[in-house]
Amino acid sequence: MSHELTMTDPAARSRHVAALASSTAWTTEMALAQSEGVDVPALIESYERGLVALKEAEPKGLGASGKPGKLSSGLADDLALLCTKIAPTIAVEQADAWNKVMVTALSDLPGRVAREAAQAALHTPMRFLNEVEGVIREKAVPIGYRHSMALRRLRELEAAIRRALEPDQPALAAPNPEPELTVEQIRALTPELRSIGVKIGAITQDQVAHAIRSNYVPHEEAA
Incomplete structure (x- = not known):
C-alpha cells in the first residue's frame, strides 16, 4: 500500500525522493526514474531553508515578542522531553528557563539538524542536564552531513533533469534562442522525463503527443 502511495501521490513521491537522497541506495539514474511529479526545485529550496542556522532562520527564537518560530518551538518541545527524562522532579519555572537557554545555545545549528539531533539524544542515557548540549x-x-549530502544529490538530480531535456548543441552554438527539442529527442525521453519537461515548460503536451503518434522516419533509416 505504501509503495502505491509513493507512486501516485506527489507529496509522497517528494518524501520518497528526499529519503532516497539521504540513503546509501541513491543513484541519479534511480532518482530520475522516480521523480515524476516531484517539484525538485521546491525540494531543494526546502533543504536549503532547513540547513540555515536557527538563529538566522528564526531570529526571534522563543522571544516574548511575536509568535515563536516553528523550528524553535519544535526544538523546545524536544528539549522538554529530554528535561523530563533526566530531571523529572525539576520545577516548571526552572524547566522553562532551561529550555529557553538551550534553544538559544543550540541556535548556531541548523534548526532541522538540531531537532533531529535532540530527538536522537532522547535515546542516549544521561544523568545530568549539563550533558545534553554536548550529546546533541x-x-x-x-545528521548535518547527511542533509548536506542529500542537498548535493538533489542538485545533481535537478541538473540531470535539465540535461536530459536539453538537446545536444555544438560547443560554440549560441544558446539564445534555445532550440526546441526535435521529435526524435522527445520520443527518446522516458515518460517520466516527458512529464517533467511539460511541467517545467521545456516542452508542451502537444509536442509530446505529436512525437508519440508521428510516423516520421529519419533520412538515414529511410535510405
Whole structure:
C-alpha cells in the first residue's frame, strides 16, 4: 500500500525522493526514474531553508515578542522531553528557563539538524542536564552531513533533469534562442522525463503527443 502511495501521490513521491537522497541506495539514474511529479526545485529550496542556522532562520527564537518560530518551538518541545527524562522532579519555572537557554545555545545549528539531533539524544542515557548540549552537538555532526549530502544529490538530480531535456548543441552554438527539442529527442525521453519537461515548460503536451503518434522516419533509416 505504501509503495502505491509513493507512486501516485506527489507529496509522497517528494518524501520518497528526499529519503532516497539521504540513503546509501541513491543513484541519479534511480532518482530520475522516480521523480515524476516531484517539484525538485521546491525540494531543494526546502533543504536549503532547513540547513540555515536557527538563529538566522528564526531570529526571534522563543522571544516574548511575536509568535515563536516553528523550528524553535519544535526544538523546545524536544528539549522538554529530554528535561523530563533526566530531571523529572525539576520545577516548571526552572524547566522553562532551561529550555529557553538551550534553544538559544543550540541556535548556531541548523534548526532541522538540531531537532533531529535532540530527538536522537532522547535515546542516549544521561544523568545530568549539563550533558545534553554536548550529546546533541555530537549527534548533529552526522545528521548535518547527511542533509548536506542529500542537498548535493538533489542538485545533481535537478541538473540531470535539465540535461536530459536539453538537446545536444555544438560547443560554440549560441544558446539564445534555445532550440526546441526535435521529435526524435522527445520520443527518446522516458515518460517520466516527458512529464517533467511539460511541467517545467521545456516542452508542451502537444509536442509530446505529436512525437508519440508521428510516423516520421529519419533520412538515414529511410535510405
